[in-house]
Amino acid sequence: MKIVIAPDSFKGSMTSTAAAEAIKKGIHQINPSCETVIIPMADGGEGTVDAMMSIMNGETRSAQVRDPLGREVSAAFGWIPETKTAVIETAAASGLTLLKGSELNPEAASTFGTGELVKSALDLGAEHIILGLGGSATVDGGAGFLQALGIRFFNKQGEVLEAGGNMLGEIQSIDSTQFDQRLKLVKWTVASDVTNPLLGNKGAVTVFGPQKGVMQEKFAAFEGGMRHFAEKVVEHTGLDCRHDQGSGAAGGLGFSLLSFFQPVFESGFNIMATESGLEDHLKDVALVLTGEGQIDGQSLYGKVPVGIGRIAAKYGIPVAVFAGKIEGDLELLHAEGIKLLLPIVNEPMTLTEAMTNGSALLEEAAARLMRTYELFGETGNKPV
Structure with a gap:
């Protein structure tokens, strides 16, 4: 199984590289043999x-x-x-x-x-x-x-x-x-x-x-x-x-x-996608994992997860997005190739606590996703 990991930074908490490494650790907790390709992303802002x-x-x-x-x-x-x-x-x-x-x-x-x-x-x-x-x-x-x-x-x-x-x-x-x-x-x-x-x-x-x-x-x-x-x-x-x-x-x-x-x-995202050869990497993978600090209605306008979703949709590859915070009407995101939105916070906590512990929370969230993915795989029906 091959997975592309291409998150944006979680602003004030993790760089895109650190976020990608946390996701990779979570994946390998559950499936050490899974092949992962890390492609740090950005949209022109921090990171x-x-x-x-x-x-x-x-x-x-x-x-x-x-x-x-x-x-x-x-x-x-x-x-x-x-x-x-x-x-x-x-x-x-x-x-x-x-x-x-x-x-x-x-x-x-x-x-x-x-x-x-x-x-x-x-x-x-x-x-x-x-x-x-x-x-x-x-x-x-x-x-x-x-x-x-x-x-x-x-x-x-x-x-x-x-x-x-x-x-x-x-x-x-x-x-x-x-x-x-x-x-x-x-x-x-x-x-x-x-x-x-x-x-x-x-x-x-x-x-x-x-x-x-x-x-x-x-x-x-x-x-x-x-x-x-x-x-x-x-x-x-x-x-x-x-x-x-x-x-x-x-x-x-x-x-x-x-x-x-x-x-x-x-477009900041387009520059990153071109320089990294993102589309070529997406042609033969089972799943794409991305994320950023906050997902909301503004995410439709040039944000990394939506940009990735649009490219992946051309090849029928599902995209799951991790976020520190999810808010607003997000129905339109599903039409952009994003199949699943996953908050990384696992219990009530302050913003400061969430940002301080962002890497650990993201790693845990990635592990939970992989457990779910493998559970549905055993029944022959993938969740995304």
């Missing part, structure tokens, strides 16, 4: 560097950068010397997981640290940058990212503005004379499954602002600041990317990338 380095034989580097609130933090990025390719996660320097819930501060939070990671990649001689946009704690339109790379924003008094979401509405002029010239030689690939525009009721502030700490009463102010920032960027670059798909990703960082670098946007 992308770890997953891509494992399948592309790259190196993990680190740099001292600013976190969303300007504090020094060590952040990792991937480096593939042969192709001079850097793989960077916005989440590594500017992510939600770097902040406690009480620290969410969209007025002050910025993407400056992500720009610093890009500078570290340029120092290595990067010619191709793959930038994942998932999991940011910011709604600064990517202004902080640009500031780290040499762009300066001035207010009406001619003063240089500091990074943060609250500075967008104060911008009077933009100066790019100190822009890092090495960027002109870089090919950009943006790994993101977000198609939202920058502004409006489907834009960065309205859709993603609440998870980053934007209160309902401040929506209008943030939307107004973002609109003003966009107008100034359009005026400066001569490009209007406000309505482009993906411009609202990562609190508007997608807009700045489109405006200044003209990158290629690709």
Whole structure:
């Protein structure tokens, strides 16, 4: 029996590689002879560097950068010397997981640290940058990212503005004379499954602002600041990317990338699936096991389990999904090739307890699934 194990990371608990190893241990508890193929996955958010380095034989580097609130933090990025390719996660320097819930501060939070990671990649001689946009704690339109790379924003008094979401509405002029010239030689690939525009009721502030700490009463102010920032960027670059798909990703960082670098946007899952040869691995297996921290209605939009389910369905291969949390109306997931959803929590516990013990819980859940699979196998009727 051959099983492909291809989970996403369980954010804040396990990398995709660690999750895959836990699932493998659970399988081999029950069936030591089972052949397993591990393919760590990601969608452009947290865990992308770890997953891509494992399948592309790259190196993990680190740099001292600013976190969303300007504090020094060590952040990792991937480096593939042969192709001079850097793989960077916005989440590594500017992510939600770097902040406690009480620290969410969209007025002050910025993407400056992500720009610093890009500078570290340029120092290595990067010619191709793959930038994942998932999991940011910011709604600064990517202004902080640009500031780290040499762009300066001035207010009406001619003063240089500091990074943060609250500075967008104060911008009077933009100066790019100190822009890092090495960027002109870089090919950009943006790994993101977000198609939202920058502004409006489907834009960065309205859709993603609440998870980053934007209160309902401040929506209008943030939307107004973002609109003003966009107008100034359009005026400066001569490009209007406000309505482009993906411009609202990562609190508007997608807009700045489109405006200044003209990158290629690709599905984070599709990049991983292509690089890993996922589809080829799925052609001769009995079962595919995947998972992520939370499965909900948003999982239909570019998440790893659904992407795997769609590919596996072409070959009639059942997919089972492990999740730390399952919520919402999930009927549509079954139409996407997912046959079984399995929570890994086995008793009442706090979120902190579940995340701390994620690896053990996932291993136990995988063992339970295999016991069930073998039980039904004895009766000639597989459960999936």
